[in-house]
Amino acid sequence: MRRLSHYLRALEGFDRNGGGTVSSEELASKGHTTAAQVRKDLSHFGSFGKRGLGYGVSELVDRLRAILGVDRAWRVVLVGAGRIGSALFEYPDFKARGYDCVAVLDSDPHKIGAKWGNTTIRDTAELEAVVVREQIDLVVLAVPAVAAQEVTDRAVRAGIKGILNFAPVRLKVPAQVPVEDVNLVMELEALSFRITRGGASE
């Protein structure tokens, strides 16, 4: 469920404002759903929250973190030190959420050996070794489309647990390895689709 992430985001806003509890109504108003939806979603994972009061903010944050798996550190390798790769590498929110970019790989001899902060860009040839030695959980794939499948296959064989893919191709992976695709062109197409047909309907 994608909405759980939204709830977590919204809750963190409340947390800072000292509030002790939130009602499903309040949670729904952020994160654009209904109160009933919020309750259904949460009840699906257990029943926290006190009747008559609402949900304890910090308790619910902890629960959601556990459900989403953000209550631990994830070790990430970035493959492809290009434009998108560098933007992602420096994005502070990843680290803040426990996604630790412990290695950066590229195949371009001009880039290998360069330093980004304290991190040295290494050769993609080391992928398998890095995954195993550094106990990598996730790959962020920011290589050109033609290279994406090959890198994927090698990462999967090395025992990676999941892939965030920016290349506009559908990766073939075994069913146990989840892939999330980010395709910016598709987002723009969704926009123009919604504009050309009148319906807004977020």
Added chain:
Amino acid sequence: MRRLSHYLRALEGFDRNGGGTVSSEELASKGHTTAAQVRKDLSHFGSFGKRGLGYGVSELVDRLRAILGVDRAWRVVLVGAGRIGSALFEYPDFKARGYDCVAVLDSDPHKIGAKWGNTTIRDTAELEAVVVREQIDLVVLAVPAVAAQEVTDRAVRAGIKGILNFAPVRLKVPAQVPVEDVNLVMELEALSFRITRGGASE
């Protein structure tokens, strides 16, 4: 429907390989759905495709382009010439799809006046003027979260038609203005969610 974009992507692969027609079966195998789904989706917009044969590739491409609104050029302004902004600006697939980044704005005096290719970074203060004068359709928002709502409000007032938002906030907009959010942290959370619960289930 997000799947239409996938169909278009898949079709373009076929197009180059000279093929005259595709069956719903073939389209389904790429883009991970079923043949029935493909037919339902397409029939919802009219009935092209010949029984016994399949869909004419180039005709279907044209139809999908029209449905998605990619059969025209979209004029885009990029607001926020930071790390993500620069990656997006240079991303060739946007232009290839008809999304033309005709202006780049930023509020940082050190960046204003710099050139990216032939494009000069201008002051965000000019936003309204640019939207009107350059007939901008879409805003790509790549500014820090705190600035996002303000830029949005101004763009909306200036008559923007849609927003692609990279800032991790839920923008308040009138119902006629569609917003697509890109939130990379949420993608990673979706990954770790799927990993921690066993289910792959793309």
Added chain:
DNA sequence: CTACATTTGTGAAGAATTTCACAAGCAGCC
């Protein structure tokens, strides 16, 4: 022209998701 092999378009069945509605639980107050 007729039989045949395909593949679409679509109503109907089935599944999944969302909304409704309300009993049950909790805190505060008298």
Added chain:
DNA sequence: GGCTGCTTGTGAAATTCTTCACAAATGTAG
């Protein structure tokens, strides 16, 4: 303790999305 005012948790209804199944169309081959 016994009301009162809220808010959760959750079956049941409603809605939306997906799959099934098959008649209707189209090209081909004999």
